[in-house]
Every structure is written in C-alpha cells, then in structure tokens.
Amino acid sequence: MADAALKKTPLNEVERELGGKMVDFGGWELPVQYSGILEEHQAVREHAGLFDVSHMGELAVKGPDALPLLQRATCNDVAKLEDGRAQYNGLLYPTAGFVDDIWVGRRAENDYILVVNASNVDKDFAWIADLAKGLDVEVRNVSDDYVLLALQGPEAQRVLQTMTDADLPALKYYRFTPATTDGAAGMISRSGYTGEDGFEIFLPPADGPRVMRKLVGAGVKPCGLGARDTLRLEARMALYGNDIDQTTTPLEADLGTIVKLEKGEFMGRDVLQRERAEGPKRKLVGFEMVDRGIARHGYPVVDGTEEIGVVTSGTHSPTLKKPIGLAYLPLGKSAPGTEFMVLIRGKETRARVVPTPFYKRPKS
Amino acid sequence: MTPEDNKYAKSHEYVHVEGEIGTIGITDYAQKELGDVVFVELPQVGTQLEAADELGSIESVKAVSELFAPVSGEVVEINETLAEKPELVNTDPYGDGWMIRVRLSDPTELDDLMNAEEYEEYCETESH
Secondary structure, X not given: OOOOOOEEOOOHHHHXXXXXXXXXXXXXXXXXXXXXXXXXXHHHHHOOEXXXXXXXXXXXXXXXXXXXXXXXXXXXXXXXXXXXXXXXXXXXXXXXXXXXXXXXXXXXXXXXEEEXXXXXXXXXXXXXXXXXXXXXXXXXXXXXXXXXXXXXXXXXXXXHHOOEOOOHHXXXXXEEEEEEEOOEEEEEEOOOOOOOOEEEEEEOHHHHHHHHHHHHHOOOEEOOHHHHHHHXXXXXXXXEOOOEOOOOOOOOOOOHHHOOHHHOOOOOHHHHHHHHHHOOXXXXXXXXXXXXXXXXXXXXXXXXXXXXEEEEEEEEEOOOOEEEEEEEEEHHHOOOOOEEEEEEOOEEEEEEEEOOOOOOOOOO | OOOOOXXXXXXXXXXXXXXXXXXXXXXXXXXXXXXXXXXEEOOOXXXXXXXXXXXXXXXXXXOEEEEEOOOOEEEEEEOOHHHHOOOHHHHOOOOOOOOEEEEEOOHHHHHXXXXXXXXXXXXXXXXX
C-alpha cells in the first residue's frame, strides 16, 4: 500500500499508528477510515472527530490591490469582510463556472488568506497570479506552511479550549483568530465541512503530530475521508469535482447566497446576472431514493430514453439511515416532491427531490 | 483466520459445501476492504447461476461492488436477515453474514477454487 509517489501530510505517520486505512486521494496518501465510516460519522454528530485536511492549499494574497483582485476573481463580496472574518466564496471563470470553491479570510487590511481544494492548488494559484498581473499585490502559495486539522462535533469547543489561549466561546461561526494551541502558534477558525460546530486549526507542520496525538488522547475520534464525505453530504456542502466544477455556475449549484451581483464587476457576472433574471437551465437538488439502491456520482438521470440530468454525489446517510444524494435536474423538474428516474447499473430506479440540507444540527 | 473448510474465489466470495448445497458469502478480507455494508442485493430463489455470473451487488457506505457466483447451481435460499441487518456481512461474514445457498450443478468446479492457504497468499499479493 505504501506508495513513494504519493504526497504525504506531516500527520501521515500518526495516522498509520492510529490504524488509518491509507488510500490515494488525488495524489495524497490519506486515511479513508480508521475504525469505520459509520462509527466515525456518529462520533462527529454526537461527540467530536478529528480530520487531517492538511492536503488543502493555502494562498496568501497581500498588498494594496489585494481587495480589488479578490473582488474581480470571486463572486461573493470580499469588501464585507473585517479583520478576523471569513466567508465561503467562488473563484470563477468568465463563463461563471467554478475554478474552485474557497474559504477567504481577512487577516488585516490588504492581507487575505485563501483555503482552497487540494486538487486545485496549482490551478488556483496560476489563475489568481495571472489576474494579479499589473496590480500591486503579491500572491503566494503558502500551503507547506500549515498543518490543517478539522476538529468537528458538539464537544469540539470543550476539548479544544483546554489546549488553546483563544477565547473560543467568543469566536463566532466563520471567524478566525491567531491562537496558540498546545504551545504552537497558529490560527483557529470556527468552520468546517460536516454540518456540526467545530474548528479548523492551522499549525506549523512540526507541531501537527503532537497536537493530533493530544487531541486523540483527549478522546477525540480520528476520522477519515469516508466520514468526511458522508458528513458533508448530509449537510449539503458541495464537493469540487463532484457537485461543482468548471462547467457549473454557483446559481446552478443553488449557491445563490454567495453571488453578490451588486458588488460590481467580476468574472462571470454577466452570465450570473442572466441566470438570476431567467433562472438557470438546471439546478443541483437533494434527493432520496423511492426504490431500493444507492445512486452514486455519475449515474444518469433519465426520462424515457433521454438523459436529462446526472447524480453528482450519493451515499448511504448514516444519520438518516437511508440513501441520499445530489443531482442536476432541469429547472422545471427540480421542485421538492418531484420524482425522477436514475439508472443504477442500467436499471431505472425511482428517486424523489427533497429539501436540503438533509441534516441540520440541533440548536444548542 | 480463514476457515479451512471453505473454498475461495479470486473475486473474494467463499463457498461452504455440505452435501450438494453450497453456502456463499464474501470473505473477511472482502468485508474489511468494503467497509460498512449497508445494502445487499441478492437473486431470487430459483435463479440458475453459472460460475462467474454476477449474482448481485453489495453496497458499502463508500462504494458498490458486484458479487459473483463461485460455482454453478440453483439458488435454493437467500439470507433474508441481511435486508434488515446488512452489517452481519461485516461482523460475521462466514456465519450469520452468509448470502445465498445453491444446489451445486457441477461439484468439479470446486477444484478450480482456492483453499484457505492459497486464498490467504492471494490476499497478501493483492494488498501489495
């Protein structure tokens, strides 16, 4: 299983020690699971789980033209950010298709950090650097500067507070702060990809293994990519490469909340303006199965002999204990309650559009 | 431990023969590779299977896999319990997690399958 060609995060050794079942994930060797996806999923919903997301990239955008650059490159309104605040955003092509979906945080005036998908780091960097030509701004790929740990679940705050100087109860959702965690200087953000409360902890690579061991020692369950996928799907969070890519727009993906047409010119704005006026041709919707089976990524949605859509994500929901998924459907067939047919290994299988998210955490 | 009294297919099904009846399921190695099993699709009683035919499918949380018949024969019983408790495939693959029983139509096919020791060696090479 060991493959020298695969990239490893600084936590690779700890993950193997903890019994992680390592797989090739887009060129990175990462654990798909430890004890089992269902068990890890449940731990995050009910207690706390820990994910190594160090494979994700970080880009630093700094300089007097940082804001104009980011405003042009993305569809959300970066000008709304204050120091220590972050937002989910779309990095778009002129077609309004996604270069990537990203997390943008403002550290200080003219100083932003972007967290981007692992498989897109080089592409995003090249794209933003190209847009930065002629502007007074520096774009750097600082991915190797950080170990990134996602600590997620209702007990995340209690566990993390014992190890950090940050005032976690004061840190609201989508805010971040410089913080020392177990003696290591880094940042903590209240965010995640699971639908639970939780934190993403940026640490110097050398401190990563120690902090991970300590969190696991405090009773946090190490979790793999498998549970990360079932958790994010229940919370209806998009996965780049599955649910969104260069061919899909934020409005098609039902991410209208991050499209701020009023902020001024940006990549893909005219396309999005038209889509907002006329409605996108297709829409990403949540579905449940009516017949038995699990509709997975890439399975066609059919109407007779015609292919009218496609499943982009599908799995068994550990919380709901039934199959769920996301699919692109023609706008006219995307209302909740609408039934449609998915071809599961050649067999027409009934599914039904349902409202999302599939899972919403209880308000505490 | 891989039970000595079964025969094993390269596609990771086992068959346990008593008289003319073969009990078929997937191996412990296979269930570990699949992870948490959530749904097993099995053929109907009466179905005639040829060796290497696809007999059904098994869905784990992370993926779907086809099941293949290690031997030819008529399906005489299916494990109805798996509809409610598919996790038995994980917890007891050689016992309560069995999938179907067939009446063997050609017992000489068993000679083409691996014994426990050969199967363990085969898994060793597959995992490297």
